[in-house]
Amino acid sequence: MKVIKTVSELQKIAFKHLKNGDEIGLVPTMGALHQGHESLILKSKKNDDVTIVSIFVNPAQFGPNEDYLKYPRPTTKDLQLCKKNHVDYVFMPTLNEMFPNNHKTFVEVPDLQNIMCGKFRPTHFRGVATVVVKLLNISYACNAYFGMKDFQQFKLIETIVKDLNFKTKVISCPIVREKSGLAISSRNLYLSTQEKEISSKISKILKEALRDFKNKNLSYLKKTTVNKLNKIPHIKIDYVDIVNFKDLSFADKDTKKAVLAVAVWIGKTRLIDNIIMTK
């Protein structure tokens, strides 16, 4: 496993692989790797000739009052997880390498970035979009892997790749959950034991909604989900939305495949989760 720090070095190595006819897989992460990331790495190891994991805490996707500075950066542990999984290259650029002071360009998908999480994190998705386009160009990825926990992010990237004619395939992996049902996230590290316990109720409430999807109407489903979530102590709901799987538009009675997506605060920690519901 080789750790690469500069754009030019990775670009050179990746281009050589591309010319050799190697299939390149990219797993873009912000580090603090967990079983969710591991599932993406394993999928790439299975599909691709070369697996690149990028670890970069991207300031462009944090708002001014968000947790950029305190976001966990357990580098040694992250590299161990990559090594254990036979990752070929870990790309760990500095901030200045990715966003030098005179960086001016942004990729935007207004229709997808100003809804759901974007309503509460107005610059988040343009930060995600921009860094992912950069990483695709640096890594020459044939396949890029994203977890379904960040469902909006997955759809955003799928859209960008299609719209901007990248040849990359965007591949999703299912949400990995703890035994309790809690969706695994790097931000779970912020939760106290008690908060973790109560957070596990979120996924149970989503499962109940899934059960009701075929029989109940969507406004009932949304209302009961909000009501149930509000009974969790110390919770503050950012949103509960039922959207079309295809394009994140609001689902209606004719929607065959929908996603119930929620974002909530448990104390000082923001958690997201979702469940896919099909008729």
Place this chain on the structure above:
Amino acid sequence: MKVIKTVSELQKIAFKHLKNGDEIGLVPTMGALHQGHESLILKSKKNDDVTIVSIFVNPAQFGPNEDYLKYPRPTTKDLQLCKKNHVDYVFMPTLNEMFPNNHKTFVEVPDLQNIMCGKFRPTHFRGVATVVVKLLNISYACNAYFGMKDFQQFKLIETIVKDLNFKTKVISCPIVREKSGLAISSRNLYLSTQEKEISSKISKILKEALRDFKNKNLSYLKKTTVNKLNKIPHIKIDYVDIVNFKDLSFADKDTKKAVLAVAVWIGKTRLIDNIIMTK
């Protein structure tokens, strides 16, 4: 010479060339090809193993009241010019091929797109930025060629390519002028004989400013340029700006390399021109 209509076909062919180790040159145009475009094609033919000319009148870079519909589309003549110059591939996609109805993604460089021409054409440069990123991904261009008449466009694309880590080199070619000094442009086709004659004064006024650049201060230079332009009959000035060659910031007395850029209307035709001034 092969004319290609679909994204997937060009992408397939270009990727094959890339893997063969061929240097690919891209000349992005909106057609109505003239000697300016021809100079770009000739430069690519000299530098590259493969030359691709794209011809696409990009609606995303026209404002709602601009000349998208009446923009000249002399396809037969354009193809003849390409053939004469031994272009390898002409990419002529349909609107739906480049921007299907559900297109949602834009590339933006706010700092560079809201000044100069951008003040008068607020969505123009995001249209340019987005289509160029698409064309780079479709053509796998190693080199992309742009004329210096659209100086702001050239700097915008240089910035995008650097910021988004495209490996493409952005190459500029000097403005090609008619004998009268008038910068050659597809939009010159709109000018009447009389308008053409008076338009030739623009470049003469720029040349006079160049002569004065070393000795006069910038506000004097700008003021006299405005005054001289205003004496041209039927003229309406959009802007006269003196900017830093490097980053389009306003030039000051310490600027060693500046660009005097103007946009004017002659009757119903908008013309741009500029001159590089060095100390």
